[in-house]
Amino acid sequence: MDARRHRHPEPGARPRDGRPDPSRDRRWRERAVSWAPFLLAPSLLGGCDDGEKPATTAPRARSQAVVVAAGSADSPATASPATASPGTAKAQAPSEGKPPRSLCEPLQASARKPLPQEVSRAAAQGAVPLEARLAVGGGRVTWVNFWAAWCVPCKEEIPRLLAWEKELAAAGIPFTVQFVSLDDDPRQLQAFLDAQPGEGLRRTYWLREGSQREEWLAQVGLDVDPRLPLHLVVGGDGKSHCVVDGAVEDGDRAEVERIARAALGN
Numbered sequence: 001m002d003a004r005r006h007r008h009p010e011p012g013a014r015p016r017d018g019r020p021d022p023s024r025d026r027r028w029r030e031r032a033v034s035w036a037p038f039l040l041a042p043s044l045l046g047g048c049d050d051g052e053k054p055a056t057t058a059p060r061a062r063s064q065a066v067v068v069a070a071g072s073a074d075s076p077a078t079a080s081p082a083t084a085s086p087g088t089a090k091a092q093a094p095s096e097g098k099p100p101r102s103l104c105e106p107l108q109a110s111a112r113k114p115l116p117q118e119v120s121r122a123a124a125q126g127a128v129p130l131e132a133r134l135a136v137g138g139g140r141v142t143w144v145n146f147w148a149a150w151c152v153p154c155k156e157e158i159p160r161l162l163a164w165e166k167e168l169a170a171a172g173i174p175f176t177v178q179f180v181s182l183d184d185d186p187r188q189l190q191a192f193l194d195a196q197p198g199e200g201l202r203r204t205y206w207l208r209e210g211s212q213r214e215e216w217l218a219q220v221g222l223d224v225d226p227r228l229p230l231h232l233v234v235g236g237d238g239k240s241h242c243v244v245d246g247a248v249e250d251g252d253r254a255e256v257e258r259i260a261r262a263a264l265g266n
Contacts, residue, residue, distance in 0.1 A: 181204045
């Protein structure tokens with residue numbers, strides 16, 4: 001049998017008499033339509049390419065790179081009260097008129113622990129280091145903020161906490177904020193501190209990775225690998241009063257003052 005008789009003609013091909021054959025063109029168009037889903041499937045199933053894949057988030061992941069947020073060792077990012085991602089529920093500002101949310105409840109007496117005072121320190125170049133011991137108590141409330149240079153919500157709330165410290169002190173409330181870094185990479189921490197303006201966070205206490213951090217956190221009843229940001233409110237007696245889990249917002253100002261007064265026994 002002559003194989004040429006069964007060869008599929010090309011679309012638009014003319015028979016030997018030279019006249020176009022509409023039925024052949026129609027059959028080719030029908031085949032093209034039936035093949036289309038198979039040709040498009042790889043592109044539809046593949047999602048973003050390697051250069052367009054959305055970044056994943058891991059709340060506990062600690063970057064060992066010197067790059068800090070949008071900056072780098074040469075031009076690190078500075079802490080600013082920027083708006084957090086809409087996907088982060090704790091970073092969303094409350095609606096106007098909404099009553100203040102409850103941030104924490106006082107701990108039971110048996111759960112109130114004194115803070116260890118032995119802790120490492122870090123400071124920006126040219127900044128005066130903090131006292132060697134983390135002093136708390138003495139009739140004042142201490143708001144201990146656990147943060148890290150790789151933690152975006154932590155950096156966003158730093159200016160807010162510094163502003164509240166001044167406001168509450170001006171209102172006659174003995175209130176101080178102490179920052180305790182949980183950075184693993186000293187280069188990343190140093191780059192962040194060096195990039196801060198004069199009124200920013202240029203010095204901090206620091207729990208180094210390893211036994212120092214684990215023993216310190218366990219002694220006050222906290223997770224040795226906590227999710228950040230985390231806050232520990234210490235009363236005027238030097239013992240833990242309550243724990244605030246997650247970032248604080250602008251709308252939490254009144255609640256923070258209420259907590260401070262409660263920690264003083266007012």
